[in-house]
Amino acid sequence: xxxxxxxxxxLRAEHGSAMVVAMGAMSVILLLSAWAADSSVQLSGNxxxxxxxxxxxxxxEAGLRDATYKLNNRAPAGTACPAGFTAQGTTLCTNxxxxxxxxxxxxxMTKAITSGTCAGFTVTPDPNLEVRCxxxxxxxxxxxxxxxxxxxxxxxxxxxPFPGIFGDQLVQLKNNSTVRGALGxxxxxxxxxxxxxxxxxxxxxxxxxxxxxxPSGEAGCDSSIVRHTAAEGPFVLNPKExxxxxxxxxxxxxxxxxxxAGSLNSFREMRITGSNYSFPxxxxxxxxxxxxxxxxxxxxxxxxxxDSRSRDSTCRTNTGTLIGNNNVVFQNPxxxxxxxxxxxxxxxxxxxxxxxxNGFLHAPQATVFFKNNTSITGGVAAKIxxxxxxxxxxxxxxxxxxxxxxxxxxxxxxxRECTPSATSPTDDTSGC
Numbered sequence: 001x002x003x004x005x006x007x008x009x010x011l012r013a014e015h016g017s018a019m020v021v022a023m024g025a026m027s028v029i030l031l032l033s034a035w036a037a038d039s040s041v042q043l044s045g046n047x048x049x050x051x052x053x054x055x056x057x058x059x060x061e062a063g064l065r066d067a068t069y070k071l072n073n074r075a076p077a078g079t080a081c082p083a084g085f086t087a088q089g090t091t092l093c094t095n096x097x098x099x100x101x102x103x104x105x106x107x108x109m110t111k112a113i114t115s116g117t118c119a120g121f122t123v124t125p126d127p128n129l130e131v132r133c134x135x136x137x138x139x140x141x142x143x144x145x146x147x148x149x150x151x152x153x154x155x156x157x158x159x160x161p162f163p164g165i166f167g168d169q170l171v172q173l174k175n176n177s178t179v180r181g182a183l184g185x186x187x188x189x190x191x192x193x194x195x196x197x198x199x200x201x202x203x204x205x206x207x208x209x210x211x212x213x214x215p216s217g218e219a220g221c222d223s224s225i226v227r228h229t230a231a232e233g234p235f236v237l238n239p240k241e242x243x244x245x246x247x248x249x250x251x252x253x254x255x256x257x258x259x260x261a262g263s264l265n266s267f268r269e270m271r272i273t274g275s276n277y278s279f280p281x282x283x284x285x286x287x288x289x290x291x292x293x294x295x296x297x298x299x300x301x302x303x304x305x306x307d308s309r310s311r312d313s314t315c316r317t318n319t320g321t322l323i324g325n326n327n328v329v330f331q332n333p334x335x336x337x338x339x340x341x342x343x344x345x346x347x348x349x350x351x352x353x354x355x356x357x358n359g360f361l362h363a364p365q366a367t368v369f370f371k372n373n374t375s376i377t378g379g380v381a382a383k384i385x386x387x388x389x390x391x392x393x394x395x396x397x398x399x400x401x402x403x404x405x406x407x408x409x410x411x412x413x414x415x416r417e418c419t420p421s422a423t424s425p426t427d428d429t430s431g432c
Contacts, residue, residue: 052143055103057417060147063105063136066097068151068410071109071132075408078112078130085109092429105138108428118150119414119432121231128157129236132410135418135429146418148432154236156406159362160379161235162202163395167385168237168364174388181379181395186234196221203227204234233413237364237381238406240342242285245305246312250282261294267316268307272296279304287315291324298332298339298359306363308345320345322363325352332358336378336396349382360402 074082081093088094088108096106110118110133114125118133135148164181165171171183172190183189184202190211191197200222201210210225228234246268254264261275270286274294281300287307308320322343328351332339339359343349347366355370360378367384374387377394379401419431 052102052141053145055101055140056138056143056145057147059099059103059105059138059140060136060145062099063097063107063138064134064147064149064412064415066105067095067107067109067134067136068149068412070095071151072409080111081109099138101140103138103140105136107134107136109134110429119148119416121150121414123150128155129153130155130408130410133429135432137422137428144420146420146422146431148416148418148429149412150233150414151410152233152236152413153408153410154238154406156238156241156404158401158403159240159406160360160381160401161204161237163379163399163401164199164202165379165385165393166202166235166237166381167368168235168383170384170386172384172386173391174386175390177387177391177393179391179393181393184235198222200224200226202235206230230414234411236411236413237383238409239344239364240305240362241405241407242305242307242311242342242344245283245285246307246314248283249285249305250280251284251286253280253282254284267314267319269316269319287312287319288321289323290321291328293326293328295329295331298330298334300334301338302332302340304339304341306341306343306345306349308343311344321347322349324350324355327354328356330357330359335398335400336360337398337400337402339378340402346383360396362402 070082076082081087085093085095091110093109093111094106096104098104112130112132113123116123123131130153132151133148134151135146137144137146160166161184162182165179165183167185169185169187171185173195174192176194178196180198182199182202183197184204186204186208188209188211189201192212198220203225206227206229208227251264251268254262261277262272264270268285268287270289272294273292276295276297278297278299279302281302283303285305285307289306306320306322307315309315309317330339336358337360341359341361343363343366345365347363349363349366349368351374352371354373356375358377361368361380363382365383367386368380368382370387370391371389373390375392378396416432421431422428423431
């Protein structure tokens with residue numbers, strides 16, 4: 001009996017139970033640690049893949065910009081690939097670059113196209129535009145992103161988007177403006193203190209905006225807004241092709257070359273100061289043109305090129321300007337198309353204190369600034385157009401717009417991200 005009681009007491013005793021509990025807890029901790037480690041490994045892998053994917057997208061953007069730069073720099077014919085590209089079939093041109101740190105992009109550029117789709121939009125024939133489509137595949141440490149862009153250049157027919165005033169980035173009219181024609185921009189139009197627009201406002205993108213405005217409400221004023229669709233793309237405004245006008249021109253016909261009314265130095269920097277001055281029919285090329293008062297008579301058809309050091313190294317630094325001050329009159333008895341002024345670079349282009357001009361001014365890379373009483377018949381197209389204090393604008397009597405060849409600069413007019421992989425094994429541009 002005593003032995004049985006002893007055995008029961010020993011069985012009831014809890015000596016060593018702590019060890020069992022501790023071992024159980026350690027087992028749970030080990031299991032949780034293993035799960036956490038596995039999750040960490042998975043999260044680390046996901047983070048690396050996410051980082052690589054994020055690196056691949058800007059690499060795709062870099063590929064698009066590289067393709068655009070090479071296309072503009074090498075300027076191939078519409079039926080050809082840029083120099084250094086490899087032809088793939090009859091319609092594609094291929095190229096690629098290592099971007100470093102395990103990243104690479106490859107791209108496929110079409111030759112000029114008039115049909116099909118690009119960046120999600122249908123391409124239609126347009127004699128005024130050349131369209132190319134670029135598809136880029138970028139890979140960073142095994143992660144791939146693809147994108148596609150539609151590149152467009154104006155073929156120069158016509159040089160002005162429409163009869164009126166156009167500013168690629170901005171048109172700003174302050175204090176009494178009457179535009180007997182259309183007014184437009186790809187980005188923004190700002191009208192302040194009485195503005196009358198006869199033919200409405202044209203915006204080259206769906207997101208273009210019109211700032212504070214005070215439509216006059218007068219008869220014949222039209223404040224309606226027409227926006228290009230994403231498929232149509234923005235207006236494309238390229239510099240006019242200057243060709244060899246810097247060396248073959250009619251500058252020598254100007255007289256007096258070194259007189260009280262005008263002077264032209266060996267750097268083709270032209271100054272007209274006071275009195276009357278005459279431009280005989282012909283083509284003129286200046287690195288800068290400065291006018292201080294006076295009347296400039298236009299005989300026949302006159303084309304004036306304001307060149308730029310970026311195009312012609314014989315032009316001195318800080319030239320490429322067109323400045324007119326204090327009662328400048330371009331006396332052109334014919335149609336506005338008889339006087340055409342083209343500015344290649346960034347200017348500046350400024351007319352202050354009374355300008356009267358019957359002609360066209362084209363400065364796609366410059367800001368054109370008018371101040372205090374401006375009267376223009378013809379057309380204005382620039383990067384930015386600003387007018388302060390009284391603008392009267394009329395379209396040309398004939399309704400004609402100047403036509404000519406432009407520098408072949410391509411602009412992106414649409415962008416779209418594609419599927420990570422081509423949807424057709426035989427078409428590297430598919431899936432966009």
